[in-house]
Amino acid sequence: MAQQHLDPTDPTAGTAPTGDALAGYLRAQATEFLRALRLHRETGSGPNGTAEAVDAARALRRSVRRISGSLHTFRPLLETDWSESLRPELAWLSGTLSMEHAYAARLDRLLLALHRLSGAAVFPAQSAGGPAPAARSDLTSAERGNLTVGAAKAGALLERQLTLARTRAHSTALQALGSSRFHAVADKVAVLASEVPLTPTAAGADLSPLATAAQERLTDAVTGLPLVTAGHPYNAEALIHGLSPDPAPHPQDAPWHQVRLLLRLHRYSREVLLGDTALVDVRLLDAGQALDRHRDASEAAAAAASAARTPRIAPATAYALGVLHADQRHEVEGARFVFQQAWQRQEVRAS
């Protein structure tokens, strides 16, 4: 039943992965967590960390997400008390660790967009799969000189606001990593690296029904998305409410964010079943990257709108922020289109 949704060329097809595969996956991710943590401590933790420190933080977040996701999807196979106490701690850790990176990436995205909108030379695009953006924006003062007054002031305002947020997030993450709460999580993960608390019957239990359930949660959520609209380019949907008096103007984004999380859970459960994190379904990857871009652009648009509410800014600054906000909302719309295209490809293949 589960296999019908999986890749027919899958080398493990025909075998039925069991709780042992889950235990192996969790041990590997826990080991990866410990390795990344050690690397993170060795490479220093200043706010403008080295590329190694950035990589270590990313690996840490990556393993936390995978452990947390697997605990969620395969919950019935794991000791309840243990998994129910660990899961909120992993969510706290994941959230705390991701903020600094998110603010840095948001600033980079917005400054690159301002440059594009100013007709400045094109910068090397940061691909979602490539290295994390450097902690500081790479724009030189000569490149900044190409901006109009409004764009330059908007950039400076965003840089001030998002750098402050990022610095705070950095301190919060450092405090978290030194806290007893974190040490308790790290201890639990250290135990997980050698011993996974499966339920008595889990070792031989088939993982497929739980993986299929995760996939069905994804499929159901996608069914609720306005994919017909998203498949018609330039539908102008994402910018509706762009000037709304509503304080939460983009509730339309929430279902997409939810699908992003469910897609990630589905992807991780596939990793568990296939026993290999390197075997990636390109379509799932494309769809997931589109939803990452959707989330990033949505939050960048909100940051531009928020900056425009700063008291006493010049009209030229506000104008540039308005253009920037709309530009990012169009990126939101474009990401939905790309997701629709990727998802459609996937459905054709599955039928």
Place this chain on the structure above:
Amino acid sequence: MAQQHLDPTDPTAGTAPTGDALAGYLRAQATEFLRALRLHRETGSGPNGTAEAVDAARALRRSVRRISGSLHTFRPLLETDWSESLRPELAWLSGTLSMEHAYAARLDRLLLALHRLSGAAVFPAQSAGGPAPAARSDLTSAERGNLTVGAAKAGALLERQLTLARTRAHSTALQALGSSRFHAVADKVAVLASEVPLTPTAAGADLSPLATAAQERLTDAVTGLPLVTAGHPYNAEALIHGLSPDPAPHPQDAPWHQVRLLLRLHRYSREVLLGDTALVDVRLLDAGQALDRHRDASEAAAAAASAARTPRIAPATAYALGVLHADQRHEVEGARFVFQQAWQRQEVRAS
């Protein structure tokens, strides 16, 4: 040779239209001009004219464009002195008559966009083929109440600026219609309604080579457009330079405007050849409407940017104008996409 580009299902295929067909077409358009002019005088000329007055003005512009375009495309078949003296006068008339409508349509487009961006109820869209927008915007004060302060102020500013421009254009058009310069044009068109000054050999001359040349000018110009980019939705091209310090930030629009004019000339020359203005190639119509929308959105975006340079406006107003500018530039990009799709359909059919 010319027929290979025309519709194979064309009922007139096989016959070779001659200068007589051109004379018939010009006589019909001149008669239409005189009819529209009489109607325009009868229906009054106040700035908030009736629907009949708006229709009459539209019919007047329509016939002027067709006479002017045919004089251009079939120039070698017409008496040189006569056509060379009439063409600049028709261009002047066409330009003068179109401004009032253009400002009114631009204001409507921008106010509708502001409403859409504010998440207000959707208004009945004005299709390019439908009746011209009413002289005054139809927004009620309750509908305006749904706007944020910024959107409302931006709307009021645009209404002030574009209504002023429209009122001036109305006066200019009225003055023009009462001028001796206009009466000289009208007299020439009245003669044209009964007697078309063809060259001695034109009556039996084949129109096809000149029509084909018009089509080739169009095809050549389209070849110069960035259609590959335009065919990739959400390419973010149209908003590049949106914050540029360049005072003429959108030179990228000019080739599209040029294609719009050449497409119109090709369409009119087809009308001459087919002897029927009602036989419309749907693809040409779609492509032409996309280019009309391109031009309208381009000019609306420029109007929003221009309004944002008004001294002493509030930051919230400037922000709304920035969002509006970007929204209209996105419409520009969307119109290019639609043109690319329509043009592609046409090429498949022609091969």
